[in-house]
Amino acid sequence: MSTANVRLLDHLRQPAYFPAMPGRTSHSKSPRNSVAVEDYLERILELINTKGYARVVDIAHSLKISQASVTNMVQRLDAEGLLNYEKYRGLVLTTAGEALARNITRRHQLLTDFLKLLGLDDEVIYHDVEGMEHHISPPTLHAIEALTAQLERQPALLTRVRQQLEG
Ligand code: CO
Numbered sequence: 001m002s003t004a005n006v007r008l009l010d011h012l013r014q015p016a017y018f019p020a021m022p023g024r025t026s027h028s029k030s031p032r033n034s035v036a037v038e039d040y041l042e043r044i045l046e047l048i049n050t051k052g053y054a055r056v057v058d059i060a061h062s063l064k065i066s067q068a069s070v071t072n073m074v075q076r077l078d079a080e081g082l083l084n085y086e087k088y089r090g091l092v093l094t095t096a097g098e099a100l101a102r103n104i105t106r107r108h109q110l111l112t113d114f115l116k117l118l119g120l121d122d123e124v125i126y127h128d129v130e131g132m133e134h135h136i137s138p139p140t141l142h143a144i145e146a147l148t149a150q151l152e153r154q155p156a157l158l159t160r161v162r163q164q165l166e167g
Contacts, residue, residue, distance in 0.1 A: 034134075037077065040073055041082065041093070041097060042105055043059055044091070044093060048093070059074070082100065110141060110145050110148070114147065115129065117148060119162045119166075
């Protein structure tokens with residue numbers, strides 16, 4: 001197995017799936033915080049997909065943190081083999097980094113699709129998904145995916161659910 005794949009598996013085994021609950025916050029400064037890693041990778045992929053590139057200044061703006069903090073994190077992600085960063089040439093995701101970024105993006109999308117079906121407010125959905133996406137386990141995500149698919153096929157049931165939520 002390639003080094004990148006070993007690193008990817010290490011990351012997938014990180015506590016992002018089963019985090020210790022108390023005091024865990026989205027932007028804590030713990031050196032191996034996979035929530036922060038996932039937030040960065042998610043945002044970098046989003047920037048690359050929308051702008052074609054991701055610069056430190058754009059990431060800082062998007063995550064609302066200082067460029068110095070972003071530079072530190074980007075260097076760490078580089079050291080971990082998730083991206084390649086060169087100060088004057090910007091950054092690119094490695095295969096392992098892109099796989100992780102796609103994984104968090106997929107979790108974001110599936111959870112968003114599910115909550116949208118229930119008719120929740122877009123801002124509430126975004127806020128909740130940004131938290132849930134880091135903590136949900138693969139089996140629970142899979143269950144929500146199945147539930148979403150069934151609800152989409154049963155509009156009468158979906159209508160009853162939404163009516164109950166409104167009532
Ligand atoms: Co997200």
